[in-house]
Amino acid sequence: MTLNRDRAVVVSALKHAAPYIRLFKGKVFVLKVGGEIFADAATTRTIMEQVGILYQVGIKVVLVHGGGPQSTELAKALGLDTKFIDGRRVTDGPSLDVATMVLNGQINTRVLAVCRDLEIPAVGISGVDAGLIRAHRRPPVQKAGQADVDYGFVGDIDTVDADVLRKQLDNGLMPVVSPLSCDSAGTVLNINADTVAAAIAAELKAEKLILATGAPGILKDRNDPQSLISYIDRAGLRKLGDDGHLADGMLPKAAAIDAAIANGVSRVHIISYKMPDSLLLEVFTNEGTGTLVVDDIGALTPAEQSAAEEQS
Ligand SMILES: Nc1ncnc2c1ncn2[C@@H]1O[C@H](COP(=O)(O)OP(=O)(O)O)[C@@H](O)[C@H]1O
Numbered sequence: 001m002t003l004n005r006d007r008a009v010v011v012s013a014l015k016h017a018a019p020y021i022r023l024f025k026g027k028v029f030v031l032k033v034g035g036e037i038f039a040d041a042a043t044t045r046t047i048m049e050q051v052g053i054l055y056q057v058g059i060k061v062v063l064v065h066g067g068g069p070q071s072t073e074l075a076k077a078l079g080l081d082t083k084f085i086d087g088r089r090v091t092d093g094p095s096l097d098v099a100t101m102v103l104n105g106q107i108n109t110r111v112l113a114v115c116r117d118l119e120i121p122a123v124g125i126s127g128v129d130a131g132l133i134r135a136h137r138r139p140p141v142q143k144a145g146q147a148d149v150d151y152g153f154v155g156d157i158d159t160v161d162a163d164v165l166r167k168q169l170d171n172g173l174m175p176v177v178s179p180l181s182c183d184s185a186g187t188v189l190n191i192n193a194d195t196v197a198a199a200i201a202a203e204l205k206a207e208k209l210i211l212a213t214g215a216p217g218i219l220k221d222r223n224d225p226q227s228l229i230s231y232i233d234r235a236g237l238r239k240l241g242d243d244g245h246l247a248d249g250m251l252p253k254a255a256a257i258d259a260a261i262a263n264g265v266s267r268v269h270i271i272s273y274k275m276p277d278s279l280l281l282e283v284f285t286n287e288g289t290g291t292l293v294v295d296d297i298g299a300l301t302p303a304e305q306s307a308a309e310e311q312s
C-alpha cells in the first residue's frame with residue numbers, strides 16, 4: 001500500500017514538473033550561490049544535487065559562486081583586518097591575495113569536486129579567464145559629508161564576453177564561475193559575486209537569474225524573517241532601499257537585481273539555501289519559496305498576480 005502511494009507521489013511529481021521541464025529545456029539559468037552555503041559539506045551537497053537535476057533535464061546552468069565568509073575567515077587567521085562598505089569588501093593587496101586563494105582556489109575547486117561526484121561535467125573558470133570579464137578599478141567614491149572611500153582592488157565591470165561561456169554550454173559543460181576579474185592590463189580585481197552573476201545573466205540573455213543565499217528572500221523588515229516579500233518589482237525594490245530596509249550584502253544584491261532586469265533578465269529569484277529543495281520548488285512549481293523580482297508586477301502571469309494580490 002505504502003509502496004503504491006510512494007509510486008503515485010513520484011509519478012504525480014513528474015507530471016507536475018513536465019510543463020516546466022518542457023519550458024526550460026535548453027534555456028540558460030544563471031545561479032549565484034553565496035559563499036556561506038559552501039562552508040558546510042551537507043549544504044554544499046544539498047544545493048549541488050538540485051543543480052544536478054536542473055542540468056540533467058537540459059537546463060544550461062551557469063553557476064557563479066561567492067566566498068565572502070571564507071575570505072573573511074582566512075584574513076582573520078592571517079591577522080588581516082576586514083572592512084566592508086555598503087556590502088563590498090575594501091580590498092588592499094593582501095586582501096586581494098586572500099580573495100584569490102579563496103575564490104579561485106578553495107571554493108571553485110570545492111564546487112568542482114562535488115560536481116565530479118554528482119557526474120555534472122563542470123569546468124572552473126573566473127572572470128580573469130580568456131576575456132570573460134573586463135573590468136576597471138573602481139575610482140574613489142565620494143560620500144556626502146565623509147572622506148572619499150577607496151575600495152582598493154575592487155572592480156566595476158565594463159564587458160562580459162558571453163561567448164566564453166556559450167562555448168562551454170554548447171558542449172554540454174557547466175561553467176562554475178569565480179567572480180574574480182581583471183582589467184585589460186592584467187590587474188586582478190575583486191568583484192561582488194551577485195554583481196558578476198547579474199552581468200553574466202544579462203549578457204547571456206538568461207531565462208532566469210537565481211540568487212541562493214542565507215536569508216529567506218527579501219524581507220520588508222530585515223530583522224523579521226516572517227516579513228518575506230514574495231513578489232516585488234523594480235520600483236518596489238528601489239523604494240525598499242530608499243526607505244532604508246536594505247543593508248549590508250543586500251545592497252549589492254539589490255543593485256545587481258536591478259541591473260539584470262534593466263538589461264533584459266525578466267525574472268530574478270532570491271531563495272534561501274536553508275529551505276529544503278528551494279531551488280527545485282522555485283523552478284518546477286508555481287509556488288516559489290523566496291522572492292521573485294520582475295520589471296513590473298503587471299507583467300506577472302495571472303496565477304502569480306493573484307498570489308501577489310493575496311500577499312499585499
Ligand atoms: N531587507 C533585507 N532582506 C533580507 N536580507 C537583508 C535585508 N537587508 C539586509 N539583509 C542582509 O543581507 C544578507 C544577504 O547578503 P549576503 O550576506 O551578502 O549574502 P550572500 O553572501 O549570499 O550574497 C542577509 O543575510 C541579511 O543579513
Ligand SMILES: CC(=O)N[C@@H](CCC(=O)OP(=O)(O)O)C(=O)O
Nearest residue numbers: 035066067068088089191192193
Ligand atoms: C568586492 C567584494 O565584496 N567581493 C566579494 C566577492 C565574494 C562574494 O561576493 O561572496 P559572497 O557571495 O559569499 O558574499 C568579497 O570579497 O567578499
